[in-house]
Amino acid sequence: MPNGATKRPVLRASTSALVMGVLAVLFVLATFSAMAWQRRADLLHDRQVNNERLADTLAEHTGGMFRQSAMVLSLVSERLDHQRGLSAHDPVFGGFLANVLRHASTVTAIRVITPGGHYLHSYPEIPPEGTSVADRDYVQAHLAGESSLVIGKPIISRVNGKRVLPVSQAHRSPDGRLVAVIALMIQLDHMNELFDSIRQRPNGTVALFNADGTLLSRGPFDEGLMGKDFSQGPLFKEHLPQAPTGSYTSVVATDGKLRQASYRRLGDVPVVVSVSTLHDDTMMQWEGYATTLLTIAIPLVLAAAAITWAMHRQLVARERFERLLARRSADLELANEELRHIAEISAHHLQEPLRTVLSYAQLLVRKTAPDGNSEVDDYLGFIRSGIERMRAQLNALQRYLGVAQCRPHEPVSLPRVLAETIDLLEPRLAAAEAEIRARDLPEIMGDRQHLSGLFHHLISAILERRRPDTYQKIGLSAERDGEMWHLLIRADNTDIDFGEGETSFPLLAPGSSPTRGGNPTLSLAICRKIVQLHGGSMWAETTGDGETRLHVLLPAE
Known part of the structure; x- marks a missing residue:
């Protein structure tokens, strides 16, 4: 290893499996968490969109109602301009008010009040004599010089005892002197019922505020909140100064709860409509979805954890066995090396x-x-x-x-190796009158020198056991058998009897002797060793007609 180089740590398979299992569990948790949070965002967005749509509808409806009220006030003011003198409870003027009221569905009563707070005209009810409304906020506003449309606080009418919302306008003389206050009474019970019917269930609210923060109407109805000042709440203190329309999530001033709210400020009428839903309602819906995801995720996580743990234990056992096998293999290799060294010394000395x-x-x-x-x-x-x-x-x-270990494998052409072997053994083949025929020999990956020795020893062993004074034919063929090449060597006129089935090709057979000019037993033992070094196997058989067949299996790659 070069100086300064560091060896990278290699994770064991058991550790890798454990890491992959942890990653799989984290992936499941991250996926389901992302789904849950996305669902939460979708629910909040859907709720906001619904609030905004409802706020737009309410703004249009409320604006129409107040525009109708403003038109009625203008008609009454024009009639007063053409009226010659103002007599209290004039029947003709009362008929005019009745006709106007029939065309204004949202208006329940029309009052014409003197600057002193007494009723000059009233329809449909006539107040008791001496009734004064000089203390009402809308009268006080016009006495203070307010000329535009004024929406007063919700009150209980002193004429008919109903909860009403006064909408008033000042009627002044050409020189600017206050002549009368014209007021319309909108019945709040109907408005509150309308708001309550269209709010989102179960805990949604619809509210109508004056521009100064006074609560004018609300659904659901709450007696304690009507007419209360909420100008210090987040709607009027934070959001309306920034934009006349919008949405927000905050603790509202009306009930002190966390809500999603959308609001609209009417441009031509000094009122604000607000639609809100309880944040907890959305969260309850989301929690139900999250619980469903959790019931799905928990078995998946447990299954992944169980599979990971089982794989980890199996791989740990396998690694333990591999380490033991490696130690045994190292010990065996050392023993074989020592035995080889002793055998070499013994054979030499x-x-x-x-x-x-x-x-x-x-x-x-x-x-x-x-x-x-x-x-x-x-x-x-x-x-x-x-x-x-x-x-x-x-x-x-x-x-x-x-016969040493194989060198790095390379592509080896078996036909070419056989041709070289035949050239080398040509004198012996000619002397023995032997003929070699080969077909379909492939190219395989192996040690070229060892494969050359394989063919040399195979043919030599067959030639050494040729029957005297006979013509011998040797045939070689190959066919693919899965991931192996099956080489078949056939030879006739030999006196090697392998019997039936497999043979171990012993190094020194009982009674073996080199007196016949060679040692076919040794040659076949060397062939077997070369084949085994390549990861193959070798066996032989002798047929009934005396033909010898040698079978060699070699890996294709």
């Missing part, structure tokens, strides 16, 4: 003691046995034969141990 035994046996025979003693010569032959067999077996062991 045992050659010299064998030569020494043979030399001293020959010297011993020369000194102790008379010349021409055939029995001693036989004994010496047995010693020599045993030594030669042992030497051949040591050489075979060295050759077998010489």
Whole structure:
């Protein structure tokens, strides 16, 4: 590793599974939380939109009502301008008022009041004699010089005992002197019932305020709030100074509760309409939705947590087993390396003691046995034969141990490797009168040197067991078997009997001897080792007609 380089920590599979499980749980929670908060925002927005629509409708309705009242006041004022003298309760003027009142559905009574507070005209009721309204706020406003439309506080009429909302206008002479106060009485009970019928249930409110903050009408009706001053509330203190129309969420002054409210200030009439809904009502609806999401999310989270924990435990057990297997594999590899090293040393260093035994046996025979003693010569032959067999077996062991691990795999063309092997074995093939035919051999990933040795040892083993004075045919073919290539080598006229089923291709078979010029058992053992190093398998069979078949499975990639 270069100086200064740091090794990146690698997460184990169990830790990765645990992290992924936690992320999955967090994803579920985040998704459902986002859905819940989005639903909350949607509900609040929908409630605000509904409030604004209702406020627009009420503003139009209330504006029409007050515009109608202003028109009636103007008609009465014009009639007073043309009236010759003002006699109290003139029947002709009373008929005029009755006719006007029939066309003004929202007006319940019309009063003409003198600056002193006495009734000059009244319809439909005539007040008791001596009744004075000089203390009413709308009369006081006109006495103070107010000439525009005045909406007074809600009152109980001293004429008919009903709760009414006075709307008045001053009637002045050309020189500006107050001649009379013309007042319309709008019955509040009908207005309150109307507001109560159109408010949103269960806790919505509809309110009508004077421009100075006085509550004029409300649905639902509340006796204690009528005529009360709310000019210090958030509507008049914070929002109306900023915009004549709008929406807000705040603790309102009327009942001290958190509400969503929309308001409209009428441009030509000094009143404000307000529509509000209780914030808790919206939250209750949202809480029901959130509870539903929660009942769905909890099983998902528990399932994800259970699956994650199960996977974590399984992977922990697997990692523990892999670590144990790695330690055992390392121990086995070390043991194999030591065994290989001992075998190599043994195979190399045992050659010299064998030569020494043979030399001293020959010297011993020369000194102790008379010349021409055939029995001693036989004994010496047995010693020599045993030594030669042992030497051949040591050489075979060295050759077998010489098959090292595979180099990095590369694409290898088996037809080309076979052609090179045939060129190399051409003298032996010609001497044995053997013919090799191959078809459909593929290109695979492997160690080129080992695969060349595989073909060399396979063909050599077959040639070494050819029956004398026979013509031999060797065939090679291949077909794809899933992720493996199945190589089939057929040879006739051989005296190798593998029997039925699989064989282990032992390194040194019982009674094996190199006296016939080769060692097919060793060659096949080396072939098996090369195939196993490539991750494949090898087996053989002998058919009833004496044909030998060698099967080799090699990975395709």
